[in-house]
Amino acid sequence: MERLAIGMIAVAxxxxxxxxxxxxxxxxxxxxxxxxxxxxxxxxxxxxxxxRLPRAILAVMVGASLGLAGAAMQGYLRNPLAEPGLIGIxxxxxxxxxxxxxTGLAASVALGLPAMxxxxxxxxxxxxxxxxxxxxxxxxxxxxxxxxxxxxxxxxSLVLNLSPNPFAANEIVFWMMGSIADRSMTHVWIxxxxxxxxxxxxxxxxxxxxxxxxxxxxxxxxxxDLARLRLKLIVGTASVVGAATSVAGAIGFVxxxxxxxxxxxxxxxxxxxxxxxxxxxxxxxxxxxIAVRLIxxxxxxxxxxxxxxxxxPLFLHLIYKTRxxxx
Amino acid sequence: xxxxxVEQLSVSLRDRHVLKNITFAVGTGECVGLLGPNGAGKTTxxxxxxxxxxxxxxxxxASMDPAxxxxxxxxxxxxxxxxxxVTVERLVMLGRIPxxxxxxxxxxxxxxxxxxxxxxxELDGLRNRTATRLSGxxxxxxxxxxxxxxxxxxxxxxxxxxxxxxxxxxxxxxxFAGLARAGRSVIVSAHDLGLAARHCTRLILLSGxxxxxxxxxxxxxxxxxxxxxxxxxxxxxxxEDGPVFQPLEVIQ
Amino acid sequence: MSLxxxxxxxxxxxxxxxxxxxxxxxxxxxxxxxxxxxQLAMIVAAPGQLHSVSYLAIDPRGSAxxxxxxxYEINRGLAEEIYLMQPDLVIxxxxxxxxxxxxxxxxxxxVAVFDPAYGLDEVRDLMREMGEVLSREDAAQALIEDFxxxxxxxxxxxxxxxxxxxxxxxxxxxxxxxxxxQILVAAGFENAAVEAGFASGGFLPLEVLAMLEPEALIVxxxxxxxxxxxxxxxHPVVQTLRADHVSGAITxxxxxxxxxxxxxxxxxxxxxxxxxxxx
Numbered sequence: 001m002e003r004l005a006i007g008m009i010a011v012a013x014x015x016x017x018x019x020x021x022x023x024x025x026x027x028x029x030x031x032x033x034x035x036x037x038x039x040x041x042x043x044x045x046x047x048x049x050x051x052r053l054p055r056a057i058l059a060v061m062v063g064a065s066l067g068l069a070g071a072a073m074q075g076y077l078r079n080p081l082a083e084p085g086l087i088g089i090x091x092x093x094x095x096x097x098x099x100x101x102x103t104g105l106a107a108s109v110a111l112g113l114p115a116m117x118x119x120x121x122x123x124x125x126x127x128x129x130x131x132x133x134x135x136x137x138x139x140x141x142x143x144x145x146x147x148x149x150x151x152x153x154x155x156x157s158l159v160l161n162l163s164p165n166p167f168a169a170n171e172i173v174f175w176m177m178g179s180i181a182d183r184s185m186t187h188v189w190i191x192x193x194x195x196x197x198x199x200x201x202x203x204x205x206x207x208x209x210x211x212x213x214x215x216x217x218x219x220x221x222x223x224x225d226l227a228r229l230r231l232k233l234i235v236g237t238a239s240v241v242g243a244a245t246s247v248a249g250a251i252g253f254v255x256x257x258x259x260x261x262x263x264x265x266x267x268x269x270x271x272x273x274x275x276x277x278x279x280x281x282x283x284x285x286x287x288x289x290i291a292v293r294l295i296x297x298x299x300x301x302x303x304x305x306x307x308x309x310x311x312x313p314l315f316l317h318l319i320y321k322t323r324x325x326x327x
Numbered sequence: 328x329x330x331x332x333v334e335q336l337s338v339s340l341r342d343r344h345v346l347k348n349i350t351f352a353v354g355t356g357e358c359v360g361l362l363g364p365n366g367a368g369k370t371t372x373x374x375x376x377x378x379x380x381x382x383x384x385x386x387x388x389a390s391m392d393p394a395x396x397x398x399x400x401x402x403x404x405x406x407x408x409x410x411x412x413v414t415v416e417r418l419v420m421l422g423r424i425p426x427x428x429x430x431x432x433x434x435x436x437x438x439x440x441x442x443x444x445x446x447x448x449e450l451d452g453l454r455n456r457t458a459t460r461l462s463g464x465x466x467x468x469x470x471x472x473x474x475x476x477x478x479x480x481x482x483x484x485x486x487x488x489x490x491x492x493x494x495x496x497x498x499x500x501x502x503f504a505g506l507a508r509a510g511r512s513v514i515v516s517a518h519d520l521g522l523a524a525r526h527c528t529r530l531i532l533l534s535g536x537x538x539x540x541x542x543x544x545x546x547x548x549x550x551x552x553x554x555x556x557x558x559x560x561x562x563x564x565x566x567e568d569g570p571v572f573q574p575l576e577v578i579q
Numbered sequence: 580m581s582l583x584x585x586x587x588x589x590x591x592x593x594x595x596x597x598x599x600x601x602x603x604x605x606x607x608x609x610x611x612x613x614x615x616x617x618q619l620a621m622i623v624a625a626p627g628q629l630h631s632v633s634y635l636a637i638d639p640r641g642s643a644x645x646x647x648x649x650x651y652e653i654n655r656g657l658a659e660e661i662y663l664m665q666p667d668l669v670i671x672x673x674x675x676x677x678x679x680x681x682x683x684x685x686x687x688x689x690v691a692v693f694d695p696a697y698g699l700d701e702v703r704d705l706m707r708e709m710g711e712v713l714s715r716e717d718a719a720q721a722l723i724e725d726f727x728x729x730x731x732x733x734x735x736x737x738x739x740x741x742x743x744x745x746x747x748x749x750x751x752x753x754x755x756x757x758x759x760x761q762i763l764v765a766a767g768f769e770n771a772a773v774e775a776g777f778a779s780g781g782f783l784p785l786e787v788l789a790m791l792e793p794e795a796l797i798v799x800x801x802x803x804x805x806x807x808x809x810x811x812x813x814h815p816v817v818q819t820l821r822a823d824h825v826s827g828a829i830t831x832x833x834x835x836x837x838x839x840x841x842x843x844x845x846x847x848x849x850x851x852x853x854x855x856x857x858x
Contacts (some may be wrong), residue, residue, distance in 0.1 A: 052786065171807050182784070207424060
């Protein structure tokens, strides 16, 4: 367990440094890190402190949030297919964010953007939990996810099309695929409060999720307050997914791929999977964001494209494996 | 000493009375078999007594606060759900959750309880196996061991022998009887009347949400009750190996 | 003179349209369905010849001739509404919906399809083409001569060409092979994006822009309503660049269409260049 933690921290640190030194402006690694730390009035320091640093920090924050939310949802619904993006939570969060931007709330109220995204995510996660029931049957959950995602995407499109701004109509791509290119420290500060709140809430779920391994009844008889657990799951997931989506759009499959890969390393224990998936998510998004910059540096390739290319085949594989349960 | 006291317990689901005014008490060392036809309310009675579902009337366990309740009564649901491929040892360790705060690592005491539970269910050899890959009988034993690790004076088990082969049915019921002799109290629901009669010290017979009979096996299981409540003609005989009970045919 | 070539190019749509043989009467009821052809047609057409322009032509944010456009019927570029106007010529551009153009041609209405301008020379070509399809060759020739004269005045030689970058919503930039890039060059700037390898324009990463440190940063026009796309124009890096260097903003109505109104954009940029050189 400790070995896994140390290994993952080392990988995350290495990727963080790589994320800081790789970018479309070709600058040597030593030079760029010096400019970041020492700092002067030159453009290099500006690039490092205002573009690459927030981008790398956001990759860690968004990745940790999505990994954690995926592990928590899966633990609660006892279903490895539960993922914030697939079950429509990211979609409703994006709708909330778009409404907040288009109504001007994002500009006029501090934290108006992530707050509205949180509200959207709350609606999404509450709908899924209500529809999928106590034990999330894969079929119900996936069908609910399809319906919620489609509705959220349609409403997002509608809101953007109603905008007087000619650019707004094309922004559906960002909200559906996600990107953390050219964000600033402002976005870090916008997302951090709700993310930190969500992380703290989700981190307390470990014991209850472990008990749920044996089902709701057994967990209830072991003193787990299931109503409280569900409320914390909904609020925590909505906080982290809402905040992540409000600054980075909907990035899918992170919450699916990461817990799936890490589950064998933590002996399938939901509580240990929580922190492991948070770190794994940070690693995956850092790596994906580096890939985006290396593959098509001048094409603004969306982050969600890379995560979907990795995640969708795995999703199909999981459906194949659980297809008897689906029927 | 009375471990569970249920008084005037009633449960209604959608205006239908599933349980009506159930009153009974279970003391230390008792192994109680809970019998009754399908739909008689066996599972509902145990869940209501544990406080897992809304009910009227009182149950001494249900009225405890959840933490205290978890250290008083362990519950083995019939579903035998094991959601994730955890090892047997980890699964049994889940029984220690009532004694651990979130994020806390198992202490010596926890390991001792898990070891004892594994030994009691003869699972030492399976300790590091993945629980979801075991046979149904092995999984049933693992889940009983999990309940034992919870170290409670009272254990409630819903159909713990359903789906097991005869040898495992007998050994499992012997385990429950042994636990009762060792000073715990056990309430076991069962469909196999003969098995319950042979291993339990007391039977409670439920019919239509009420207690039809409560007492020692030979008093509860009578030919007349078999006909009236289960609608079967049964063979019943006391042997030197204990009572033998066998339903024979459905009464038209 | 390549007049015949231009006729062929502009009138290529007629070739399929048997209903409008060459050499007959000039069109008398013309409908334009694109912002840029709207403005060209308004400039070149004879009084009464142009019947309808697109709804974009009356929007002052994108149209340099919003006031003039109010004198015409407005269309939204839909085949059925245009057909009901019973035009004898429809002018579209190559960005117009292909399905609409095909539908109109099937209904027997001749459609002239114009290409967008990618440079200042093409502005002259477009005026000439418009003159030809509207049978207003002389008027077009006079407009071209006027355009050349004014352009030559604006293209005054400058001793140093300061670097400038164009930066729009979503981080897009225009290179030399675009109308905006040509406006920049005509105004005496060196396009910094070209130096970074964006000759045709495209997505210019913000950090590349920061490292280029252009002497002047010309940002895209802001539109009402909110958009995430425009947020990048408020990024701290862009704000720092604008604070430290000369900065200007594009007015789309003078920049997007290949009409003589680009001269206004060049004129305004010239002022910006003087500001840079004065620093």
